[in-house]
Each structure stands twice: as C-alpha cells, then as structure tokens.
Amino acid sequence: MVNNIDTVNENIIWECLYDVEDPELPISIVDLGIVNQVAIVRDETVNNGSKVFVDITPTFTGCPAWKEIEKRVIENVSLIENVTEVQVRLNYSTEWTLEKISLKGKAKLNEFGVAMSKIWRGKEIVRCPRCKATNVSRENEFGPTLCKMIYYCNDCREPFEALKSLL
Template sequence: MKPTPATSRDVYTWLEAVKDPEIPVLSLVDLGVITDVVVENTTVDIEMTPTFVGCPALDIMKQEITETLLQRGMTEVRIVVNFRDPWSSDKISEKGRRALKEFGLAPPLPAKVFTDLEVLEHVSCPRCEGTNTTLKNVFGPTLCRSIHYCFDCQESFEQFKPL
C-alpha cells in the first residue's frame, strides 16, 4: 500500500514544532512568518516573511524548517523569503498571543489600534494584569520588543511591539 501523500495542512502541523529562536514558546506558524505552503509529491515549497528585514535568526529558521520537513519524509524543501506582504504583529495567532503572555511578554495590541507611541505607554502587565505601567525603553533586547515597568507588581516586563 502506497503511503498517503502529505498535504499543506500536514506541513503546517509539522511546522508547529519549529520555534522562533528568540521566543522559543512561539512556533513560526503562530508567529505568522510562514505565509504559504505548497506540496507536490515529496517536494514542499515554503514562503515566509520574517518579522524584520535582516532578521538575524532567518538562517536558523530556514535550517530548522528544512530539517523538520526532511525528517517527515519530504525529499526537497525550497524556502523563499519575501517581503511582498510585510509581516505585522496582527499575523500572530491567538494561540501565539497566549503563549507570549504565558512566557511573560505582553502581546501586541492589534495594529489597527496602533496610531502612535501612546499605545506602548500603558500596556497590560502579563504577570498581574495591571495597567498601571509605563514604557521604560522602546528598544528591548530585540527589535520586536520594548521594556516596560508595572507599578502594581513592581516588575519589569517586555512587550512584543505592535508592527
């Protein structure tokens, strides 16, 4: 009996195991950087849009995608990086937003409500849910994060910036 060929849905499921190198609780699928999957026999074409041009983790992500899919029986993995439709924080899934919060990062607000830096000023604390917070530094440890302080629980925390 011939094995059932993989589908794009299978590939998306397998890619749930590939985590963002900077935020290891978030899969590339939940981060929204995997933008298209096409499967033909045992060849898979992946289209991805990184969160930032020049993302330092891009080569690691591509390598882990390739290794994961080859382990699942794909014989050829082709990955195209494009910026045709720029990544935005709105592409993070609800599951991904929950994972960010559980990790201690405040999830970004929807980009449609992001009109200026004021939205970064009073972010809900992922630890205590308090809103008595302030932006300490718009530049966090990576380009996609900012640093905040909660006056309620007196803890610093990071927010994944809305983009």
Template sequence: MVTRAQRAWAVLDTVLDPEVPALSVCDLGIVRDVIDHGGELEVVLTPTYSGCPATEMIEENVLEALRAEGLGPARATLRRAPAWTTDWITEDGKRKLQAYGIAPPHTVTPAPAYAGAGSVPGAQGFPLRFFPKAALVSCPRCHSKNTERLSAFGSTACKAMYRCLACREPFEHFKPI
C-alpha cells in the same frame, strides 16, 4: 486522507521561534504557505522584519524539521511583500506570549489625552505643548495598566522594555507593527 502539505503544516507548528521560544513559527504568522510541487515542498516565509538576525536559523530549523519527518526534499522561499505585521500572530500565539511573560501586541490601549491638550502660553511667551500620553500596555503578570516604558527596545528590535508599577516586575512588550 491527509496531504503532504497538511502534514508539513502540522510539523511546522512544532518549530519554535529562536528569539521567542514560546511561539512556533506558525503562531508567529511567518509561515505564509506550504506548496507541494510533487517532488519538493516549498515553504513560504515572511520574516518579522527585513534584516531579522533569526531568519537563517528559522529557515534551517523549518527545513530540518521537514526532513526529520520524512517530508523532504524541501526549500524555503522568503517573501517580504506584503510585509509581516503583528496582526499575523495567531490568537493562540498571543496567549502564549502573555503566559511566557511578554505583553502581546493586543494589550495596547490608547491613553486618554491630557485635559486641554494643545499649547498654552509659557514663560517668556514661548508656548508649552501638552501631548497625549503614550499608549498603555498591560502587565502580562498582574494585568495592571499602571506600567511605564523603560526602553524602546528589549532583547530584540521587535520588543520594548516595560515595568509594571503595580507588581514592580519588568517585562517585554511585543510592539505592534
């Protein structure tokens, strides 16, 4: 027999994230628990970051979906500790991000350091510093690692804006947190 909490999990897997509508709130990993208290369901949510503007909308959408399926009454509880991390995004969620055109956090690979990283004498005796390149991000369209970051922030604070130098398409990258 399927429990009320299991039915709630199935419903929550259909509730889309308002900022990345390719992912459900379960794919994103922000639904931490569903607890059946007998007369009431409690859905424990961890926002992607404190102050996320979509948090209230997510709470409302979660509770409305449960009510629409006849699983209410229900309440949402925000739990900010432990803090959400991109490790909580499911593997299916990462595939959905890529298909949607957003590079998921797992596509980041460290770039090789410049040869002779460190400092060398420069003009007028001031040292020149060489630093390793930033991490490489694969293009979600053509999978090239020949990409460049255009901006540290994309349409939301959790994403950065990139451009693929191979296919010339801009794309967002869900930053690893």
C-alpha cells in the same frame, strides 16, 4: 505517465511546521504568524517525490534569527516521507504584524511574560503580562531582540517585554 496528485499532504507539512519553535520567542513559527504559504511541486526525478517550498515573512527585515528558522524548517520538513527537497523563501509581499499571531500564540507569550502592544486612539496600550495592569511605563523602545521593547509595571513592580506594534 505524469501524475499530478501530490505525494505529500499539505496538512502534514503544516503540522511539521507547527513543531518548529521560533529561536527568540517560545512559540511555534505558525502561531507567530510568519509562515504564509506552503507549496508542493512534484519532483519528476524521483518516484513519488515532491519538493516543498515554505514562504516566510520575518517579523523584522534585519532579524538575525532568520537563518536559524530556515535551518529548523528544512530539518523538520525533510523528515516527511517523499519530500526530496525543502526550500525556505523570504516573502516580503505581505507585512508581519501583531495581528498575525494566533490567539493561542498570544496567550502563550503572555504566560511567558511577553506582552502585546496595541495602538488605540493613537495611544499605545500595553498590559502587564502578570497582573494585567495598564499602569506601566516604557523603559526602552528597543529590547533584547529587534521585535521587542522593555516595559516596567508600576503596580507589580516587575520589568517585562512587549512586542512592538510597528505602527
């Protein structure tokens, strides 16, 4: 008899993915907004087994952290009961943008010292994550990771990182 009922609950997978931290930013990959879909398919070869497919859109196509993210997702999701196989698929049909980061994720990044960048009326607006000043200068359009730039706050005189708006 073919049973079409999933033996794995999708919510549990999302919870599990929530525990996967991005290797280069101190937030969950779910908060970062790079996980865009989870699919569960019955594994007919194993009693009650299911295969899980996780679709991820990296922040940057050339992102070297991608392999580590894949490893962490497989390790975590494989722990769930009845999961027989986990596959991480790269999905480029959608673009990652700063808007995909959850509010909680943005707050956490800010706390950590990573600012967002916004383009308003054609001008890039970046706020210092510490003192919230907009009196900042861009020191470098590139940064320690592909997705970041380096800024300097002229008010509190501290350097900080900001995520690229990619616009």
